[in-house]
Amino acid sequence: MLTRKRHGRVIELSKPPGSMAGMSATAAATANILVEDFAPARRSLRIAVVTETYPPEINGVAVTLARLVDGLRARNHELQLVRPRQPSEAAAAHQPCQPCQPDAGGDSDASSPTAMDEVLMRGLPIPRYPQLTLGLPSKKALLARWTLRRPDIVHIATEGPLGWSALQAARQLKLPVSSDFRTNFHDYSRHYGVGWLHKPILGYLRKFHNQTQHTMVPTEALRQQLAGFGFQNLCVLARGVDTERFHPRRRDRALRASWGAGDDTRVLLCVGRLAREKNLLQLVAAFEAIQQAGIDAKLVLVGDGPARAELQRRCPQALFAGTRSGVELATHYASADLFLFPSLTETFGNVTPEAMASGLALLAYDYAAAAQLVRPGENGLLAPKGDGTSFVRQAVALAADPVRARGLGLRARQTATTQDWERLIEQVEQVMMSAMARV
Template identity: 50%
Template sequence: MRTLDFTTEELCQSPRLRVALVTETWPPEVNGVAMTLRRMVDGLIGRGHSVQLVRPRQTPADIALSTHGLQELLSRGLRLPRYDGLKLGLPARTRLLREWSRQRPDLVHVATEGPLGWTAVTAANKLRVPVTSDFHTNFDHYSAHYGVGWLRQPVAAYLRRFHNRTAATYVPTSALARDLATQGYERIEVISRGVDTTLYSPARRSEALRREWGVAVDGLAVICVGRVAPEKNLGLALRAFAAIRQQRPDARMILVGDGPLRDSIAREHPDVVLAGMRHGEELAAHYASADLFLFPSLTETFGNVTLEAMASGVCPLAYDYAAAAEVIQDLGNGAVVRCGDEEGFIERAVQLAAADALRTSLGRHARETARGIDWEQVNDAFAAALVRVWRQGSGVPEKAATIGAQEASS
């Protein structure tokens, strides 16, 4: 495990690379991975690198863009079952070998681990192009939430093999790096995430929006933001809110997002405000207009929504896990409880709901913390990491390169 460091001299003297970035999700798809990649691609281009973006075609009318610094290569994909709005990229080894032989990238960065990503690693290894990867999503943890828990071990083995075929795997937290290292992952490096503190700001608080939610002038707005899906553990958030209502009858709960649990929550919890998908300034207003942010998920690799809530000046409550473990000091700039302690989560939610002054103070300190988590620094680290791998050559051990070449020719 390595936490990345770089110098100003390295950045100033950095060569300008042609990076092929392979992903199976991209805006306008709404998820943390797509948002993070958009930021990182913009960061690479802003630092003078050029990016070939390889991704599945999202709609039949989707057209590959070619703009300053960015050229898209669209591939075939299939919609993921039970995960609306996302696609699984189909294998594209032959096409990538042809494209990258014709116009060779300096480095290939693979952000997602589907069939498209696997064949991208294979093609890069065959051509001896340095290849790196991201670990964004605990797909093996998702299996139990979708009725295929027996797949957890095979999926975990696949992910480990996938990443160990690359020169470096970038993860967002030190805790995740340590966890993956114990599972046999090699060459793990930490690159954190940033937050846009101009977009996400307390200044976007809207009393009109609070009235739409049915929140009284001095009432309490409790918010959850993210996919409305089993892996987000929303049942705990709903139980915490029920306990809050016993102390604060004026409280309202707002769920921002969409997903397969939306209809059942609407039927079983008619008092919950289902705000649906929100974007940009509208999403920022939803955060800033709340008073307490609940994030009960235990399947995150990071959890960008935690930083977004903090930047909005909203007191966060989460498990001591992922982004929360990195940036929240309990009762200093938010609240965290031990992973899996559902009773503790509910108790702390009730405590924060009842303590207006404490909650306001924690939200103010959360904002100050977020202001120090800058995307520019994150993008500096990412660009410097790719340059280092490029300078080292392929960086892939002989055995991994041999396996990749054999699979590419099979």
């Protein structure tokens, strides 16, 4: 007789007829075998991810989404990545919807269960950001592709024309959809002289996300804000950070020397798009106040964007390092001393945990990732949201106290090590399963 233990109970399983024949008495006496009830293998999903931006484009959405895609593939899910063809690929001999292989850093083995089908769609450069591409409407192409090979779920990361096409195609095919709220486009309008577009943009975003089964947001504060605007089906999923890449050990004295920084120089760093919505004139004001206090300091800005020329005129002493990525970006972080982040338009702000993982003393406004990760006075500093006077005052005090800054940086690093990507990927899986159950 076989016995099977299931959830604390022993279930008897009959032996096949004649299976006891020819057995010795001892063997027959031990024929009651306990069979462990192993958990079933995790289900492998076919996931279509739709986005307007992806590496090698460099921005928070692209970098985070790439990490999510890699994590899902590593967990044996079959990924289809739908995105616009980027400028560097414009001359490639592919037709719209032609699958191509991942880049050199990915898994190009098409027979692998984690191989990725990368689908390139038509796109146009975004005004003021020619290095980025906006996807064009592609509903018919997506309907044809997904009718031929249905995904289990469609995940939409951006709300542009390509994202809207994917949403409408998925709804027509009755496919479950999850989405990300990653960019405060409605708030951006106020920085470009078109504040009257705030309500229409917010209305479009609400209409978009309320047609999905779940919308993932990175913080509880953002969930509450969007719920107040009428957004539904919101769930909070924070973002992880690569604590092996972003690490204090990457500090480089030669790089600091190239900035004209000695051992006692306070290097102030800011990383991100150089654009009006990033509130970078507040950063310049803090740097100038630090200089006026007689502190030996350098300001390094990593990134690029339409406001670069204006910032160079406003602060010619600043060092503009341009766009950096990978280990080079991590080295820039670790080679600084303070991270000043004045932005007021983030949904999360990936640079916050990256700076903390790099062991930098951080000053930011009390919202988004900083509000979630920073314990003021313990592992960083926070200024009340929008209080520029407090931001400048705290920046000067932090630059004047290198011992305190080092202590904040050490504890910031400890906090960053708890932001595990593996845990986040598991949570995304759970959200996707829940979305599938709601269709």
